[in-house]
Amino acid sequence: MxxxxxxxxxxxxxxxxxxxxxxxxxxxxxxxxxxxxxxxxxxxxxxxxxxxxxxxxxxxxxxxxxxxxxxxxxxxxxxxxxxxxxxxxxxxxxFAQVEVIPALEKNLDEIRKLGKRIALVTTAQHIHQLEIAKEFLEGKGFEVIIGNGDSRVSWPGQVLGCNFSSAKVDAEGVLFIGAGYFHPLGVALAVRKPTLAINPYSGDAFWMEEEAERLVRKRWAQIAKAMNAKSFGVIVSTKKGQLRLSEARKIINLLRESGREAELMAMDHINYPALEGFSFDAYVVVACPRVPIDDYENWRKPVLTPREVEILLGLREDYEFDEIPGTERKNDEPIGIALHGGGR
Structure with missing residues (x-):
């Protein structure tokens, strides 16, 4: 509830x-x-x-x-x-009606493996309990950092599936509170530090390093599959919060400069079955990073992110998770426009 x-x-x-x-x-x-x-x-x-x-x-x-x-x-x-x-x-x-402290209490020994100075992040569903979690952990001897993040997030400590700026702080490791794997997986890839995910519903704790390594191996396989591709469909989303037209044009220019063909495409719901009639050898999704990563097994042809295209073309060596950045938040900038509280 x-x-x-x-x-x-x-x-x-x-x-x-x-x-x-x-x-x-x-x-x-x-x-x-x-x-x-x-x-x-x-x-x-x-x-x-x-x-x-x-x-x-x-x-x-x-x-x-x-x-x-x-x-x-x-x-x-x-x-x-x-x-x-x-x-x-x-x-x-x-806001989720679940207390986070019992799960933190249960997993204190695992949390201590992150180090003394830790970053604390969560999703919008649990953001209302982040300060409570911070106070609890500080009472157990931790130094807890909650990063402001950039303008794409509404609250300090909040992470999105496409933006992990609040986790990029000076800390030894990152503690994520919430359910699911994708957000803490993105955190682990974005910060390259030990990342522990604690599920407040089940009380379970999961280390994300192995999952991150497994994902990166799969993404390298996609890059390898696209190595011989001569033509690319570069897809932008018409969803307002995912429209990255300038980034798509940059990728098209890079592909064409490398001697490959590239055409700009636009879709609302990006999915492979709708693309079956096109003859491109591979695709680049310049929209939500979850599309090529979550759904790649449903694509008959290779599907890459913008950062993966840079690896393909030899412009980047290390794997980097694709994010949609906001602008730097000023100290006096409002955190966001949202309703708070519950009930009638």
């Missing part, structure tokens, strides 16, 4: 004089979206539930909201991301 600030949503919608809204949610928060819809409808607001797939704050349904005549979009489950949006958009984080 998650805490969702229904009362704050209603108050914000009234300030916007919104009469019709679209609610967008990831699959894991569909029930919460329904509950918010019923609550808002009881207050006289017309609600449309967005049923499409949602990939994160980088993928707001503001265009659809405008097309449907909505006065606002409620983007549920993700933190604020600075984007040029077509309708007022309320980013509503959904």
């Amino acid at each position: 998650h805490d969702v600030a229904s009362g704050e949503i209603l108050e914000t919608l009234r300030e916007l004089h919104a009469h019709r809204v679209l609610i967008q949610s990831p699959e894991g928060l569909r029930k919460e979206a329904e509950e918010i819809a019923k609550f808002l409808e009881e207050s006289g607001i017309e609600v449309i539930l967005h049923g499409g797939v949602n990939y994160g704050a980088c993928d707001p349904a503001d265009r659809e909201a405008k097309l449907l005549g909505c006065d606002a979009l409620i983007h549920l489950g993700h933190s604020y991301m600075r984007l040029n949006l077509e309708v007022p958009t309320i980013f509503v984080p959904a």
Whole structure:
């Protein structure tokens, strides 16, 4: 279960004089979206539930909201991301209702293997307990660093699947709090330091070094498969938070300068079956880094990230995880626009 600030949503919608809204949610928060819809409808607001797939704050349904005549979009489950949006958009984080301290207490011996000075990171679902975790660990003798990150993240200590800037601090190792492998795996690849992931739901702890090495080996295999490719489709995403047109043009120029053919392509939902009719020998995805990494087994032809193309062309030797960077955050810059709290 998650805490969702229904009362704050209603108050914000009234300030916007919104009469019709679209609610967008990831699959894991569909029930919460329904509950918010019923609550808002009881207050006289017309609600449309967005049923499409949602990939994160980088993928707001503001265009659809405008097309449907909505006065606002409620983007549920993700933190604020600075984007040029077509309708007022309320980013509503959904905080997990699970305590993190018991899992930390259980795994203190493993945490101590990181060293005394550790970086602490998590996802939006657990960000509300990061300071509590910091105080607990400092009480056990650790020096805990929570990095600010760049402008792409909303809170200090937050990591995204495409941005690990808050983990890049002066520390001996990194402690990630949350479920799943992808975020701590990205952290391990981005910082190249010991990374321990603790799951607050199960209480389990996982070291990420072996997983990171296994992933890198698979990515080197993809690079090797693309070595003899003569033509590349370089794909950009039309999702607002993933559009990296200048980076795609840079990759196209590098490929052409090396004597290879390259064409720019644009897609919303990037997947291999939709590309079957093209004759390219390989593809480069200049969008969410998870697409070529999570789904590569579903691609019949090699699929690379921009950094992997640089390795292919001999411009880079060491493997580097692809990230979408923000700008450097100023000390007086607001952390983000998001609702906090829960209940009605």
